Amino acid sequence: EPGNNDVRTDMATAFLYTNNPMEGVNQIKQVLDSDPNHVQANFNYGVMLSMIGRVDQALAQFEKVKTLVPEGSDNYRQANAAIETLRSSAGRTGSGRASAL
DSSP states (O other), X not given: OTTOHHXXXXXXXXXXXXXXXXXXXXXXXXXXXXXXXXXXXXXXXXHHHHHTTOHHHHHHHHHHHHHXXXXXXXXXXXXXXXXXXXXXXXXXXXXXXXXXX
């Protein structure tokens, strides 16, 4: 379903665990180009960014998720937990890089 952003987002996540993880990034970017406010795509992109050590960009993605959903929702709590994990990991390593969530 090439026009279904939910399916494309799931497919992008699946690509991360193959020999072609960059295809996952490409797919998630297509979703965000089509729908910049797609909650799950924004969250997953934050995870992808954290996996490659782009902590500041990942934090921005998770902050964006928090602006797209109601405070207190599951998505809000997950984004907040990801932010806390990244900040504490970056503080422990001192390098500004964090491990994957």
